[in-house]
Amino acid sequence: MTWARVRHRKPLVDTDPDSPPPPDHPLAPPDPTHPHARRQGHHLPDASVGADGRYIYTIDIDARMGWRSSEFEETIFFCGYDLHVITDVLSGPGPGRGPVVLVDRSMNLSPAGSHKGNCGLPAVEALGDRIGKPRQLIADRAYNYVTNDTFAIPVWRLGYITIYDLHPVQRGTHPGPGGSDTIWIDGVLYPTSLPEGLHDIEPIEAKMDVGVRARLERQHQARQAYAFVLHGARRPDGSRRYRGPAVPPARVRCPNNPISMREPQSVPTTSRTPGTACGCGRTVTLTDSDYPDMRMPFQHGTLAWEASYHRRVGIESVFADLKRNRMTWHRGFFRGFGIRRYTLLAGFTLAALNLLILHDAATRRGTLDCWGRFLGEPEPEHRPRRHRSRFTSARHAATPAVTGPGR
Ligand SMILES: [Zn+2]
Known part of the structure; x- marks a missing residue:
């Protein structure tokens, strides 16, 4: 969310029309392909329009209105930016794998409600060759709903096998x-x-x-x-x-x-x-x-698909760490305006979050974290391991892992 305040009473959520259908909500346009069409009995917001043809509702001229899941916040609409983040998950479901340390591999920030394919793809491209083969990418519906040329096909070209959820209208x-x-x-x-x-x-x-x-x-x-x-x-x-x-x-x-x-x-x-x-x-x-937006190694809706797609909870864990568990990323966490500023600050914040996560993971293993190694600190002395509680080991064993973007 932008720090700036929305100065219009009923801001229309004019997201990119190449998106899943908007929720049934008073701020959603009845026809997403013509969000600014005049409607009888309704006034259009008295807001200026940016070069992208979308309404500017705040003094932060890069911020836009978008939809989000209301898991952490109260409203499903907001004004600000979409953060595309990619984390690691296990290469397959099942016992004997992992645990995987869930760090942010790459990110891209875009004005809220922007095209999910065009803005999610740079985060995948930023991974480069650091991801081993075979590569899998698990992404939520927003990414396989958009035109195939913008996401599904480019990520195949990058060598990823894709695992998606299907929107009911795609079936x-x-x-x-x-x-x-x-x-x-x-x-x-x-x-x-x-x-x-x-x-x-x-x-x-x-x-x-x-x-x-x-x-x-x-x-x-x-x-x-x-x-x-x-x-x-x-x-x-x-x-x-x-x-x-x-x-x-x-x-x-x-x-x-x-x-x-x-x-x-x-x-x-x-x-x-x-x-x-x-x-x-x-x-x-x-x-x-x-059908690159639907073709997967298994049929959608089977238990095999569910087990594989469920690994996407890894990214939810990263967002929970960012917003609640380790940091308190909320409106006003960054002060100032503009996508460049927010991108830079988001990058530093995610890097700091990674250090916290890696430090904790190293401490659990009783080893030095990467930062300590960089500074040439001595390895911690090995004490006899205390018996771990069952809860702790179960929790970490359940952590999932391949590579997938989330929002
Ligand atoms: Zn036959």
Whole structure:
């Protein structure tokens, strides 16, 4: 948030139209693509407009209105800046990994409500080659909702495998590449022989009842057998090969693909009569333009997806450290105006937060932190380890980790 005060009574939140639909809120324009359109019975804010075509509501001429999650604050709208931050998370879910020290790897600051792709991408680019391969990026919905040229495709070019959440309006069925006898369902390719009953399966959500989750997961598993799976890495031109379910080693038995019929009876058999075209036995080449905002190593809404996407809580932990647990970043934490000033101060603040986090992590391990090593301080003497409380070890073991941007 900017330190400056909003001097208008009903500031319209005129965020970039290439964004997820705005919340149902009195300050949201009815048509996000024309936020400044005149509405009957409403006065437009008496505010000046910047070079970006957006309203300026404060004496901080770079600050804009935007939406945020109201986890830490009371209102879901604010005037100021969006902070894009990237932290490390575990390379995969499950026991035996980590813990990972959650530091801020990179950041980018933009006026609130700016384009999430254009403004999030510089933070990913800033990571450079410091991230080992294979690289994964977990990002919230704001990033895969924008035009693919602005985020999804550029991060693929940087070598990241992307893991996203889908907005309900992104879900759906579409025909696959021409002549391949396939269909797209929520970003995964299936042959047209996929049984009708497996077309529309609800994604699993955390708040669902255990029984419902188990039932949906069984349906997802049944559908999974039919999915086209990645076959080889992404080539420099962006193409990638995907193997149909009846291509050996077959995951379904298809009468059109006699070899697949040799699989045991426990493998599902498609109901297609021989001669009717189906995509089961094909290998399909997909390009960057084939749903890069939805294509993931697994189907959205499955338990495997949930476990992987859930690692994004790492970034929530960083923001909690910034706002509550280690620092008290709030309106007035920085005084002054302008995006340059705020960017510089945010950079120093995140660097300081990293030092605190690294120092704590080193202390827990009983070693010298990087700052101490830089100053040539002696290593701490090793005392016999006290028995750690169960709570502490459980808490750290649960810390997640690959690389993902958050807001
Ligand atoms: Zn088939």
